Amino acid sequence: MKETYLIKNIYDNHNLLVDKEIYLNGWIKNCRFQKKIFFININDGSFVKDLQIVLKNNDNINLNIIKENLQIGVAICVKGILIKTKKTEQPFELLSSQIFFFNKNLLSYPIQPKKHSNSFLRKIAHLRLRTRLFGVIFRIRNTVTCAINNFFQNEDFIQVHTPIITTSDGEGAGELFKVTTLDFKKIPTNENKKINFKEDFFGKATFLTVTGQLEAEAFAMAFSKVYTFGPTFRAENSHTIRHISEFWMIEPEMAFFNLQDNIIIAQKMIQNVIKFCLEKNKTDFEFLDQNIESNLIKRLKYISDLEKFPQITYENAIDILKKNQINFEIKPFYGMDLYTEHEKFLTDVFFKKPVFIINWPKEIKAFYMRNNDDNKTVAAMDLLVPKIGELIGGSQREERIEILEEKMKIFNISKDELEWYLDLRRFGSCVHSGFGLGFERFLLFLTGLENIRDVIAFPRISKSISLKK
């Protein structure tokens, strides 16, 4: 039987495989030619390090003939014996007895064994996946996905899938993408000259979701502990290193959890995921530590080992900012939302660790957050972390229907599309809480990368969606 291995498996089990004949598939990353011996590095995307293949003339291999096939980027299948070497950084290599070349490159391959800038690579998003850095990033992205799923499953949450196409605009905030099958050349109108959405696919105006939270609450009222992991959308015309129009969110929602329970599970999740990933993708993090952010691993370990993230009220936070204000562009005052400079001061300068900010003025938070007894604040919590600022936003939810209805009025949220949401308070209502974690932002925090477009494969940004013009 043909024993085909991934490079990752070879690094994991090389002691068992030495002197054995194995098959390998991969892409050529580098070639070095000597007179009677060629060295090529191949990678199959399973591991950060390449494997060195040694080619000599033999019954199946004629170096003079195969030389022209040895192009960077070409896919090959190699048969050979794994042999020990005396080099410490590469204690084994594959002495090839046979090599098969898949299709040749048709043009000069744009990714050569040298450093390419991330901005150059963004223009060839479909090919950048093959570089060492993006190999690291998307292996870690996979591991974080697993870690999040494992964490919640171990805590007896069930994963739920909330709809992508919706009729409501979720938080009443943010620009929405419309979803339609109307013919743009003949938009139908009714007698009042308004758009006649009855002729649209769903018979009414529909949008891409900005959050799965509201539907997750319906699930939580049935299953106690649930979480979503799905795409969400914002049609914001922002061209910053932190904004994209399509991103993934994790939104846990828990019946019978108050704000403090919510905070506990959020911290536990962050710390669990860090530990899981650092162990599972050790070599990938070592690469990032060496090439992207020095002391990345130390930073993450420090955070994952912290006893309890500090917790302050919004009012405290404003006081701290006021007392320490030096050069803030926007002077802190009670009632404002925090800006990046304020968040960074709190996390990077003042606390030097993650911090939960709780009890925010009700006017600047979403309508569904639970009013506190002071009638001034809501039971909201934001988790700010060093480097990133806000990583998590959550709250206890308003479970009292009369207060919720009044807040919907104040926030100008149409009841029509949310009668079902109010039903969750009409029947079996109870204390409940939840939070949202932006997946790509979490990946920036974990990888040390700066630009959100580098942690999602095919970023969607205003006026920029194509890979090539």
Place this chain on the structure above:
Amino acid sequence: MKETYLIKNIYDNHNLLVDKEIYLNGWIKNCRFQKKIFFININDGSFVKDLQIVLKNNDNINLNIIKENLQIGVAICVKGILIKTKKTEQPFELLSSQIFFFNKNLLSYPIQPKKHSNSFLRKIAHLRLRTRLFGVIFRIRNTVTCAINNFFQNEDFIQVHTPIITTSDGEGAGELFKVTTLDFKKIPTNENKKINFKEDFFGKATFLTVTGQLEAEAFAMAFSKVYTFGPTFRAENSHTIRHISEFWMIEPEMAFFNLQDNIIIAQKMIQNVIKFCLEKNKTDFEFLDQNIESNLIKRLKYISDLEKFPQITYENAIDILKKNQINFEIKPFYGMDLYTEHEKFLTDVFFKKPVFIINWPKEIKAFYMRNNDDNKTVAAMDLLVPKIGELIGGSQREERIEILEEKMKIFNISKDELEWYLDLRRFGSCVHSGFGLGFERFLLFLTGLENIRDVIAFPRISKSISLKK
């Protein structure tokens, strides 16, 4: 410390918990009142069975006073001692020392302890989640999600997230939803009176994805083995029990896999997931076996234990249908796509098990499927299964750029938006394969349910998106 348990944990560990004081949260499902003792059943969504709570007068409980609070559907928190009973079907119950009621129901709760029709429940999708049947369904949905992730992770696949908003229409088939921020009242046109998409959010026409496959191929050319698990969309105006406009797909894509490798991994996945779920959600499947499809568990076990699913060519399949044709509404002929009646004959009557149909006429399959040497067929595979018909569709992909380009011409696929896809053949091209599994269809297969609207929480169907009018 307050020891709060899920009902599932109590059923799992009742021997350890007997005579201990515990806390429980849940919703009242049923009440029985006797003079000096009340029995209530509560459920928290974690388990198919309820837990019986016994209430007697004590220091904290006055039965006369609490009686009016004991409404079906209301959320409660109970403190009590778990005690053994002599009943075999319910060997324990909770003798409550204290009970706390969350919010009252404001209106008569529409879900009473009696049988409601699924069509009635579809109208209250946000509340049907609280019924026993939908509890079972969405716990299984969660477990299938885990099982699929576990399977692929154990096989060294990495999960990738492909974009939802796209500029291409994927397979060149199917009706697309448009995604736009254009103002429907003032659709901009250019000098040629065509829609001016330069003014749209992304600067060009964009749609909801119908498949993540093409981008998954870009990942496979970097990471060897990858899979997607995400939402996909069809703006089809079908009102059948098998069609919805928004559904989830699993799309694995593997470099260096040919059609037979593809078939092997597809069968292995199906069988693995069945085994995992039957074990993990034993009581949920017992419920379905008793209430939805008798012998469901037997049917699933039979399939998960099969050695190798049979495999026939499309030509064989047509021959079988022709020889056995009795009452087909559409007479089988070479070159046609198979209809449900043909699929059902093959799986339910002829083979009585799942069957792979391979090597389909190239005209009726997608442009990216690999031409066979006969120049008549493509290396496609459909997996048909009893009850459902087509469950999986896959193929080896055309890796030879000259053939791919020619097929794009024949199929009238615009090259403009797919230059990047052609790049995957220009650089490092190799044999590769993949398939797509419709998640909700798989759930019908696994649960025995008939209507796809019952295995997704908030189904999106033409002219039907709201929960309440």
